[in-house]
Amino acid sequence: MEELSLPPNIVAMMREQGRDPTKDPAAFAEMKKRKEEREQSLISKWNQQNRQQKVKSWLQDSIWSGSRPLNFTFERWEPDMQTNTQLAREVGNSAWKLAKRMIAGEQFNVLMVGEPGTGKTSLALAIADKVFKNAEKPYLFISTMKLFGMFNERFDNPEVGHKLKDLQKKAKQAPILIIDDFGTEAGMKIYNENTGKTHFKPVRKDMQEWLYEVADARYDEYENAHRGSTIVTTNNTSGDLVQMYNPKLISRLITKRKGNTIYFEGLDDMRG
Ligand SMILES: Nc1ncnc2c1ncn2[C@@H]1O[C@H](COP(=O)(O)OP(=O)(O)OP(=O)(O)O)[C@@H](O)[C@H]1O
Ligand SMILES: [Mg+2]
Structure with a gap:
């Protein structure tokens, strides 16, 4: 597994936990997945708020x-x-x-x-x-x-x-x-x-x-x-x-x- 191909933030995260991402592909994959899920949920929350905000603003105007x-x-x-x-x-x-x-x-x-x-x-x-x-x-x-x-x-x-x-x-x-x-x-x-x-x-x-x-x-x-x-x-x-x-x-x-x-x-x- 090439370290170069890994997103730097994930590498940094794993290193902080004392793990080597180049030698632990399973852990890497899991962390990557979790991070993506977290981001996805933030995005959808943001979209939802944004949408509600938009509607509110049209109605307020x-x-x-x-x-x-x-x-x-x-x-x-x-x-x-x-x-x-x-x-x-x-x-x-x-x-x-x-x-x-x-x-x-x-x-x-x-x-x-x-x-x-x-x-x-x-x-x-x-x-x-x-x-x-x-x-x-x-x-x-x-x-x-x-x-x-x-x-x-x-x-x-x-x-x-x-x-x-x-x-x-x-x-x-x-x-x-x-x-x-x-x-x-x-x-x-x-x-x-x-x-x-x-x-x-x-x-x-x-x-x-x-x-x-x-x-x-x-x-x-x-x-x-x-x-x-x-x-x-x-x-x-x-x-x-x-x-x-x-x-x-x-x-x-x-x-x-x-x-x-x-x-x-x-x-x-x-x-x-
Ligand atoms: N078919 C219907 N079913 C339920 N409620 C109705 C119906 N037709 C009219 N209403 C009610 O009657 C009232 C008057 O309707 P509305 O304000 O839509 O009329 P309008 O045609 O826009 O009148 P205007 O030209 O004076 O603006 C409202 O409270 C509306 O909800
Ligand atoms: Mg009317």
């Missing part, structure tokens, strides 16, 4: 509409709560299928559109939860209303400005990004006396730019492919959304694919 993080799972989706049980079941199944595709590695945008209280946010969270549990892809949740609030606050509070920068960096990179209640920040429709029509006021420019940068980073123009998956929930139609936002943002954020869109029309408001 999320901004929620209420004071507490929300969560939801497919097990909690109850079609029987709805008058149209069949439709509620179909909607749940569609969301489940989208989750499966993400778990299989597909990256795409999802649109969940419908009236308040019909379960859009819940199913967005159920998808994120399932993809995280099955594929270890963490998610970042952004309440659009809260984001809007941060833009209003940022000139009075420089801390909020920094937070927005950090959040944007995270939003660009998140494997799964939920943009919740997109469009509510635009407020009510306003009446235009000249045209006699109602329309939405465009959302403040700085917020539009912030979101555009996120959407652009998550979309590879050259490859015509998405980086990560983005789930948008909204009460608005695409027609409403282009009044509020630059078409370039809408084009990158709002999918036109029917297969990636879930319509909640026909479901009841489940808020008691």
Whole structure:
């Protein structure tokens, strides 16, 4: 047995114990094995901690509409709560299928559109939860209303400005990004006396730019492919959304694919 071929740390360890590694191959092999096992267990512990840390950090960076993080799972989706049980079941199944595709590695945008209280946010969270549990892809949740609030606050509070920068960096990179209640920040429709029509006021420019940068980073123009998956929930139609936002943002954020869109029309408001 050549001493040269032995890892120096193992040789040193054996010498400390008064043994000669060149003459005791069995002891050497055993020590090497034990050392590797120890290292392996340290690595896996580190990985586990790192993973938990990562998830924690994504959840900590999320901004929620209420004071507490929300969560939801497919097990909690109850079609029987709805008058149209069949439709509620179909909607749940569609969301489940989208989750499966993400778990299989597909990256795409999802649109969940419908009236308040019909379960859009819940199913967005159920998808994120399932993809995280099955594929270890963490998610970042952004309440659009809260984001809007941060833009209003940022000139009075420089801390909020920094937070927005950090959040944007995270939003660009998140494997799964939920943009919740997109469009509510635009407020009510306003009446235009000249045209006699109602329309939405465009959302403040700085917020539009912030979101555009996120959407652009998550979309590879050259490859015509998405980086990560983005789930948008909204009460608005695409027609409403282009009044509020630059078409370039809408084009990158709002999918036109029917297969990636879930319509909640026909479901009841489940808020008691
Ligand atoms: N099919 C369902 N099974 C169980 N709980 C449901 C179902 N549909 C809705 N809920 C519950 O009803 C409440 C409202 O749902 P959710 O917040 O997902 O609605 P939403 O469509 O996102 O509404 P909004 O447009 O106002 O944001 C939540 O507490 C949610 O968990
Ligand atoms: Mg919602």
